[in-house]
Amino acid sequence: MARILIENAVKKFGDFVAVDNVNLEIEDQEFVVLLGPSGCGKTTLLRAVAGLGMLDDGRILIGERDVTYLPPRDRDISMVFQSYAIFPHMKVYDNIAFGLRMQKAPKKIIEERVAEVAELLHIETMLDRYPSQMSGGQRQRIAVARALAVESKVLLMDEPLSNLDALLRLEMRAELKTLLARLATTTIYVTHDQIEALSMGDRIAVMKNGRILQYDHPTRVYDRPAHHFVGGFIGNPPMNFLPALVEKHEGKLTARIGTFRITPEAMLNSALQAYEGKQVIMGIRAENMEALSIPADDALEVEVMVLEPLGAQNLLTIHVGQETLKVSTHPDFTAKMGQKIWLRFPSSKIRWMDKDSGRAIVPDLEKVMA
Amino acid sequence: MKSQKWLPYLLVLPTLLYLGVFFAYPMVSALQLAVRADVSYLPLRVEPNVAAARGDVLAMQTVVEILDRVRGEELLPNGRTRPIFWFLVRGESVSGEVVTGWANQQNLFVESRTESTQARVISGESASEWTLQHINTMFNDFRFRSAIWNTFLMIVVILPIQFVLAIIMALLLQAQPRGTTLFLYVYAIPLGISDLAAGLVWYALFTQRGFINSALVGLGIIDTPFIFIAAGREGWIFLAIVLAEIWRATSIVMVIVVSGLQAIPREYIEAGEVFGASVWQRIWTIVLPLLRPSLQVALILRTILAFQVFAVVIAISGGEVFTVLANETYRWYDRGDWGYNNPNVAAAYSGLIMLISLGISFFYLRAVRTQEEVAKA
Amino acid sequence: MNALKRRDLPEEQRRALRRQLLRRSGVYVAAIVLCLWILIPIWLIATMAFSTPADVRAFPKPFFPNPISTDTITFFLNAEGILSSTANSIIVAMLTFILSTIVATPAGYAISRFVFRGRDAIRLGILSVRAFPIVILAVPLAITFINLGIYDNVFSLALLHTALVLPTSVLVIASVFASVPYELEEAAQVFGCTPFEAFFRVVIPLTLPGIAAAGVFAFVTSWNEVFAAVLLTLTNRTLPAQILFSLNKASDPFKFAGGFFMLVPSLIFIFFIRRYLFNMWGQISK
Structure with missing residues (x-):
């Protein structure tokens, strides 16, 4: 078992920078998810760790060993491929035993290991068959079994669930999570599915355009996105964003949306001071707004465009100026199209972001302490 | 995909008709030519009359005894008549019995129509019959054994080298060095070179005053040119032909292998890499087994084409000192100064080549079946 | 590095x-x-x-x-029969090109586009023709052509060469059509084309290069073919047949220039169809 350290990793394809100066530290036995839209460089980064495509710059350490330029077979890794890459000309048994055979493991050990992982993944009855006779879910299990059989320090998974249908994906997600928790290998898991990332990862690294925008625990990534993009990418519905103007009003720093004023948390004052007279972005999650059917002083008057009852909640679509907001309410809250309602924004749930860089405006810790 | 009743058949019809006329029909008649012979027999008549019933049948050149004769008349197309002699003859029939019956003067050689007591059968009705005569001629020809031996030896020597070379070319292209497209073009050039041109190119290298001797003498390795192509130097001729064929016909295998290789998902090879296989192990345990269907097709195609090789042999050796099956087909057919002008034996050679080709294709298809196919069956 | x-x-x-x-x-x-x-x-x-x-x-x-x-080269070109046999070769190759394209295109289209009873059998049948040494069929065809009085004729040689390339052409053209989604044709029909118009306005422009490549391959095959050419012609020889026929008495300059002259078209043609080579042979190996 080993920790993984990626330092200043750069990978280019011609002029295109796929991985742009990435730093990432993964603890021993940690399960880290690389999350991002397609083309963000997450798979390229994973492949660099695997040794399938060398970095143009930077270093990769597995354990204490620098593996930057080593071929995959010298890295002590194993991998589950997106298309599974189960060899069609080998029986399931031979597929699972492949890695061990390449390590020239004794026959007896191979037999034991294959039996063990086959049992773990409930495919012990299929060992004598060819993959062409298998369903997608079964192939997925074979791919995982093959990766586990070699007992490598590091397990890499490249969108392993993306080729399964929705129901099977849910089932495998839970199964993989319990399995990996038990095995305690260091795992890097690439996905573009934010729910998968939130539900499985110990930590999530959100990537865009070859850079890591945020690397944190799932709850924090969800709750305190470090970047406008992260808030918009994660969560369903994504985080709502409204432009607001930072102003002094009656001696207090406020953010104004139209004529409606919000007072940010006091701990942000020093950080927001710099934005006085400028626009910032205010972000808030759908479930963090309070919808009222009667007017209140501290609530913004809005008009309901659409109401979607989703069972556990009702989802309202609302226009504020040019912007659209999604608000989730208790299922008992009903409103008609065009009806006026009032929204309350709890200041502790509001995240502020720089309009140009998209970065979250965070409390200036030194000043807050002082 | 559309489904329609008659249109697809209409569209396919020209091809099927074409292949029927210019492939199926000649194929059948090739086999027929090889095992049929035109022969003439003289059927005897029970009475001295062309309209009389036929009796026993005599072979050509049978000598018969004349027992009796009558002078009859034959009706000519212009309405007139002319005299014609009918003979009652006795002789040995085709089936070996002594028989008697009537025959007229047109079919017999008689010295004197009125005096002779003996005659010889010289014509009759022509018929076509099954015969092994052409096949025997082929088997007994003094060149037959060397033709078949050389052809097989060529295939056995050339094919493995070609496949290794083609696989190496394909793997090199797969590694995508800079200039891959250029390499690919160069490797594909021989695809369009005829066996005659290839033969001439390699003749230029191997002939007495050719490039190999030029280089050897120029470098001072030998003093006088070595004569590669001459009677008694079949080994050198064979080498020149083998090199020419490898040079010319590896491209087709390369193209088939490259397209087979392109169809193998990269992830299979990467999985091999990740799970610890070295380059050689990846080639042996992953690439080659997955290439099997492509290799099989290439093998069949190349074998069939190898049986048709002919102009290379003539261009390099002149076709006399060294021969192959297709060359013999040509020699037996050829109506020129060098050929035997015997289409039947030529057809026997064609038929032989066809049978061997089909046999080998069938063998490959059975023997090189993938394990998967065996498992499914 | x-x-x-x-x-x-x-x-x-x-x-x-x-x-x-x-x-x-x-x-x-x-x-x-x-x-x-x-x-x-x-x-x-x-x-x-x-x-x-x-x-x-x-x-x-x-x-x-x-x-x-x-x-x-000039010496070679001026040798007896070379220019006329070159002309014959070009005529035969062009005829093969045209004939094989005309016959193979509908069949290729049918195989790639329609589901019909016997489709697989027909496809396999055409494919299996390749398992026969077709050139060998020249012997009986020569006899037949003599009987029909069309022996020693560039047209009858083109007929045989077409039979030689037809299976390949059909399968290549089928794969070319298969690369154009049928939805495009349907879209054209939805927007008012008749099936014929859809074929000529949408499918043909997209597939023309591929079909032409198949035709060029037919041309090269015919240009190179020697065996049937020497069997089926006597006075109207094609270039390879003429060269082969003259080999016994030819001088080295004739042979070398002849070898080079025959080789040049292949250099050019392979260059033009190189993109389609894999398309061609890849399909055939399926």
């Missing part, structure tokens, strides 16, 4: 990098060696073709044409 220059790199990595560098240079060396294997003989025959006849007869032979001369 600049990483090799880094001093702080552990030995293990330096070794891996060196091995990689070695492998990559190995790939280049091997690729270039194989290129030379193919190109050097072509270079040498070209040298002969562009040397003076005296140089061609000389020993040791020059490895570069010096001086460059077209005398040898």
Whole structure:
């Protein structure tokens, strides 16, 4: 078992920078998810760790060993491929035993290991068959079994669930999570599915355009996105964003949306001071707004465009100026199209972001302490 | 995909008709030519009359005894008549019995129509019959054994080298060095070179005053040119032909292998890499087994084409000192100064080549079946 | 590869990098060696073709044409029967090109587009024709052509050459059509084309290069074919048949210039259809 350290990793394809100066530290036995839209460089980064495509710059350490330029077979890794890459000309048994055979493991050990992982993944009855006779879910299990059989320090998974249908994906997600928790290998898991990332990862690294925008625990990534993009990418519905103007009003720093004023948390004052007279972005999650059917002083008057009852909640679509907001309410809250309602924004749930860089405006810790 | 009743058949019809006329029909008649012979027999008549019933049948050149004769008349197309002699003859029939019956003067050689007591059968009705005569001629020809031996030896020597070379070319292209497209073009050039041109190119290298001797003498390795192509130097001729064929016909295998290789998902090879296989192990345990269907097709195609090789042999050796099956087909057919002008034996050679080709294709298809196919069956 | 220059790199990595560098240079060396294997003989025959006849007869032979001369080529072209047989070759190859395209295109379209009873059998049947040494059929065809009185005729040779290329053409053209989604044709029909218009306005423009490539391949096959050509013609010989026929009495300059002359079209044609080669043979191996 080993920790993984990626330092200043750069990978280019011609002029295109796929991985742009990435730093990432993964603890021993940690399960880290690389999350991002397609083309963000997450798979390229994973492949660099695997040794399938060398970095143009930077270093990769597995354990204490620098593996930057080593071929995959010298890295002590194993991998589950997106298309599974189960060899069609080998029986399931031979597929699972492949890695061990390449390590020239004794026959007896191979037999034991294959039996063990086959049992773990409930495919012990299929060992004598060819993959062409298998369903997608079964192939997925074979791919995982093959990766586990070699007992490598590091397990890499490249969108392993993306080729399964929705129901099977849910089932495998839970199964993989319990399995990996038990095995305690260091795992890097690439996905573009934010729910998968939130539900499985110990930590999530959100990537865009070859850079890591945020690397944190799932709850924090969800709750305190470090970047406008992260808030918009994660969560369903994504985080709502409204432009607001930072102003002094009656001696207090406020953010104004139209004529409606919000007072940010006091701990942000020093950080927001710099934005006085400028626009910032205010972000808030759908479930963090309070919808009222009667007017209140501290609530913004809005008009309901659409109401979607989703069972556990009702989802309202609302226009504020040019912007659209999604608000989730208790299922008992009903409103008609065009009806006026009032929204309350709890200041502790509001995240502020720089309009140009998209970065979250965070409390200036030194000043807050002082 | 559309489904329609008659249109697809209409569209396919020209091809099927074409292949029927210019492939199926000649194929059948090739086999027929090889095992049929035109022969003439003289059927005897029970009475001295062309309209009389036929009796026993005599072979050509049978000598018969004349027992009796009558002078009859034959009706000519212009309405007139002319005299014609009918003979009652006795002789040995085709089936070996002594028989008697009537025959007229047109079919017999008689010295004197009125005096002779003996005659010889010289014509009759022509018929076509099954015969092994052409096949025997082929088997007994003094060149037959060397033709078949050389052809097989060529295939056995050339094919493995070609496949290794083609696989190496394909793997090199797969590694995508800079200039891959250029390499690919160069490797594909021989695809369009005829066996005659290839033969001439390699003749230029191997002939007495050719490039190999030029280089050897120029470098001072030998003093006088070595004569590669001459009677008694079949080994050198064979080498020149083998090199020419490898040079010319590896491209087709390369193209088939490259397209087979392109169809193998990269992830299979990467999985091999990740799970610890070295380059050689990846080639042996992953690439080659997955290439099997492509290799099989290439093998069949190349074998069939190898049986048709002919102009290379003539261009390099002149076709006399060294021969192959297709060359013999040509020699037996050829109506020129060098050929035997015997289409039947030529057809026997064609038929032989066809049978061997089909046999080998069938063998490959059975023997090189993938394990998967065996498992499914 | 600049990483090799880094001093702080552990030995293990330096070794891996060196091995990689070695492998990559190995790939280049091997690729270039194989290129030379193919190109050097072509270079040498070209040298002969562009040397003076005296140089061609000389020993040791020059490895570069010096001086460059077209005398040898001119000598070859002026030899008896060469120009007329070249004309014959072009006619036969063009006829093969046209005939095979006309016959094979509908069949290729039907196989790639329609589901009909016997489709697989027909496809397999056409494919299995390739398992026969078709050229060998020249013997009975020659007899038939003599009986029909069309022996020694460029048209009858083109008929045989078409049979020779037809299976390949059908399958290649089928794969070319298969690469154009049927939805495009349907879309054209939805927007008011008749099925015929849809075929000619949408499918043909998209598939023309591929069909032409199949045709060029037919042309090259016919241009190169010797066996049937010598069997089926006597006075109206094609170029390969004429050269083969003259070999016994030909001089070296004739042979070398002839070899080069026959080889040039293939250099050009393969260049033009190189993109389609894999399309062609890839399909056939399925």
